[in-house]
Amino acid sequence: MERMDSGPISTSVFELFKAGPGPSSSHTIGPMEAALDFRRQLETLPESVQDRAAAVEVRLFGSLSATAVGHGTDKAILAGLLGFDPARCSEALPGDILVLQPDKRRLSLGRSAFVVGPESIRPDRIQHDYPFSNTLLFSLLDAAGFPLYQATAYSVGGGFVQWEGRPPEARRDPPFPYRTAEELRRLSLGTGLTLAQIVLQNEMALSGLDRNRIHERLDGVLDTMRRSVQRGVRAEGVLPGALGVWRKAAHLARKADSLDDPLNRFLGLLNAYAFAVAEENAAGGVIVTAPTCGAAGVVPAVLTMIEGHLGLGPEAVRSGLLAAAAVGFLAKNNAGIAGAEVGCQGEVGVASAMAAAMLAQARGFPSEIVENAAEIALEHHLGLTCDPVGGYVQIPCIERNAMGALKAYNACLLAGAEDASRHRVSLDMAIRAMSETGRDMNVKYKETAMGGLAVCLPEC
């Protein structure tokens, strides 16, 4: 595994928190964006090439090859090739996209027109030499099956896509450059700004948007998170796929509401909210990557408790989301946030760290405590493998979101109760440990459904 990012962190908050259809940011949103981008690339080819086009082929490598169907990768790629944009999907992808009539799956290019379908997508090797596990090799073929044009995309987690040979787009320099948690902490101590204020200042400079516009966009992200909680907590029935998993969020919420003991009620509702979003994600509903689809329930669950049960207002919530973004940036840039790269420690583990930071920032704790809360949450997910049963983002993923939310809450309690200067493990150390553990993790435990729980449930 090789990180492609260098220099100060220049990721936008709105690249990290993206609305889109589940169930997997690296297997659904990323491939869909890549397919849409490839379609746009084809539209710029010379007519002499376009006119000879007869087919598109998409080869899947790594974990994409192993778990494409359970993660909806085939549907997502077809949707992208047909021009659907994940950012504009107001609801789940059409479930029948694979069986649409051929005339609805036609791709026109120059004087050529051909049909794309499930046969255009070919699972290839799980172990390979590309620098990232989730690799897509797109080819435009002529009538004899020879490639007219090829492009290689890496879906690196959280819906982020990198193209082979395409340099990262030039961005403005952030006014508060940092690459590590230590540098971020020093900036905070040196300027008196909170982590959230630093992220906001950088976002303003990178995007050219003013504070009010960024607040509006943050509110949009928060609204999408809230809606996914509300939809999920009402929905009943069985989730799509072969496992026959029943949705539990509504039952958990009713059960929690009936409890007299306030602590049990609080924890029960936190569970229910995390289940709600994770089940929406598993059903292919629109959620926010935080940092990924598989882990999308953790931050909204803690958000709902911050608003509904701790009574904190919009400013505190926005600040919390910005601090959560800082933690997501650090993890993405210094280790990885894809189950296929570092296991579930990079998905639910990072989500839990982000949620812990969000809670600590929203409660007004100083930056050291915000960092320590994130560190504690991440530390206790280190080594967590990714072993989705049957390749579906359901078992263990849904329950794991609830566990991540509970750990986030406890991490904030622990960090807030201790003398920050005596905390021995820094967030950088935990992220480095995650990176090293991920590098050593066998490919069986990286979203391939070839090991762990995925092979220990024989009935699945």
Ligand code: SF4
């Ligand atoms: S086990 Fe974790 S990393 Fe793997 S698919 Fe499920 S949520 Fe994502």
